């Protein structure tokens with residue numbers, strides 16, 4: 001028998017028992033008279049003791065087994081040869097420790113070892129497997145199986161399992177059926193590029209890996225399954241950004257015979273259930289905000305509502321004083337930062353640099369210091385009197401002691417800059433508390449947006465999303481004004497899920513394809529399967545998908561860092577450095593697939 005117990009379960013109640021444990025040597029300490037080894041497995045640590053017979057004859061009485069001095073000596077000697085991460089099996093007697101460790105569950109006991117077997121030796125790991133490891137990111141990724149032995153990373157994955165279990169419990173309780181959909185498919189448009197798989201038997205033809213099971217889940221509704229879900233891998237060949245994974249997991253859901261309200265309630269329930277189950281956190285009902293308000297008040301469509309510092313538009317207030325920058329601006333907006341009126345020149349310069357970074361793209365930053373004594377001083381005093389500035393402060397709902405930060409220019413860029421500035425100030429002032437969760441539904445997203453480069457209209461969510469009847473007339477006049485029946489769930493400024501009520505009518509679906517510039521030939525070629533399905537009794541339906549990796553990261557650590565919650569993630573360049581892939585394939589394979597690769601120059 002390789003073990004009678006795990007390394008996480010023995011307590012004083014077990015004192016006197018003979019037990020066998022197997023695991024990894026985590027730490028060892030040679031104290032001359034005895035050797036202590038912390039044996040580790042998934043469940044915890046247990047301290048093993050090996051007595052030096054030459055120095056510890058007193059302890060001998062505790063052994064059960066009859067052992068000669070030579071045997072004891074050899075046992076003791078072999079304990080000293082065990083390196084870090086050796087896999088061993090030890091049998092011995094559970095005894096109460098004199099030196100207890102209240103921090104671990106097995107801290108009251110130790111095992112007096114009577115026999116030891118090395119199950120497998122280990123090379124010295126390339127980094128320490130402590131919580132605070134000395135290994136850099138790349139090294140830990142290359143040896144991910146070692147990194148996964150570290151408590152912090154291991155716990156993340158075990159907690160991920162708990163989240164998945166809670167979600168399955170909830171959805172099962174609501175009558176959702178888990179149905180698998182294929183991975184080798186034709187493109188499903190979610191706005192990214194497809195990963196493609198060449199077909200050997202149909203040379204020159206390719207499958208696409210699903211960016212989501214969107215069309216399949218809709219077809220399952222046409223088929224009558226009514227409530228579907230899947231915790232499923234999705235693949236998107238996007239430009240790489242920090243913490244983007246080319247493959248990631250979604251909790252993908254769809255319901256028939258529903259309106260938006262039904263979907264929101266169902267999945268608000270799911271989030272509440274999972275947070276309660278995994279973290280024992282209870283949420284009140286989630287507030288809701290329209291997309292338009294989110295942009296107006298927070299400058300972006302995924303507001304972090306843990307703190308205020310809202311945006312206020314002051315475009316009309318600032319004009320007409322001869323300051324060209326503001327006179328010409330499409331938009332001027334302000335946030336007031338509490339208690340920052342005494343910021344130094346260096347600090348305000350820093351903030352100016354911050355908004356001018358290319359990722360943010362503002363042209364500059366104007367500030368007004370609203371001192372405790374009520375006086376107002378700004379970076380544009382040349383153009384504005386204290387009375388003028390007072391009007392700004394009123395519009396910004398500022399109080400004495402606040403620092404007003406003003407950004408102007410085109411509306412979208414200025415709002416984005418103010419949003420970033422708000423989040424940055426929120427961080428600096430400690431307003432983004434990790435112990436606080438503030439979920440929010442964002443509703444009424446636009447249906448279409450114009451691609452900046454091509455000028456073409458593209459679907460904001462995806463082209464299967466329905467629109468508000470009352471906005472239909474905008475198709476001809478102002479497509480950007482059409483509001484979709486689309487919603488996002490945001491927590492603490494992180495988008496956790498997106499969904500929509502779908503189109504279920506062929507004519508409407510064709511109208512949408514037309515709006516995004518597809519020709520009849522194109523949509524027939526790409527989407528006739530779903531258009532046909534809509535002619536065979538497609539019920540009204542809608543759904544949602546949650547980024548499951550992100551869900552776990554937020555739920556468990558309240559951080560947006562998905563890589564820590566994926567067993568074998570890719571690095572920022574999309575590589576798996578452990579397997580060393582993507583990799584070339586051999587000539588033979590290429591030939592079989594009918595693919596010609598040009599030799600690199």
Ligand code: ASP
Pocket residue numbers: 190211212213214253462498499500543544545
């Ligand atoms: N398929 C969508 C996505 O991946 C989610 C949905 O509309 O259900 O974002």
